[in-house]
Amino acid sequence: MNKEFCDLLKMNFGFINVEPSCRDGWFLLLWELCNNIKATNPPNDFESTQIKEKFGTLRFYTTRSIPEIDKLIDYAETESGKVCDWCGKDGTLYDSGGCVRTRCYNHQDPRKVYISNTLG
Secondary structure, three states: OOHHHHHHHHHHOOOOOOOOEOOHHHHHHHHHHHHHHHHOOOOOOOOEEEEEEEOOEEEEEEOOOOHHHHHHHHHHHHHHHHEOOOOOOEOEEEEOOOOEEEEOHHHOOOOOEEOOOOOO
């Protein structure tokens, strides 16, 4: 994720202390997730430990959490499988030659195998 987006997340959400290792297309998804987490009044020792893409979807790892926050994270991780990680438009999971990615039509490689979107 570009530095400007990383800095915005860190400045607006005190529990974000790592730079997301994913593409810019998921910025709005992360912003919404962080706003929702903030609204729950998370525990004082709650913080992100890793934010990344894995198997084509978002992963958001934290320290101490509560069930309400866990549900928000699960939802965002599932939704990321429907959002292009490049641009944020509607996307589909596909195998890009050994790596699973979520991409829109414009950012998919037509030579690769598409996986039916069975998430959520």
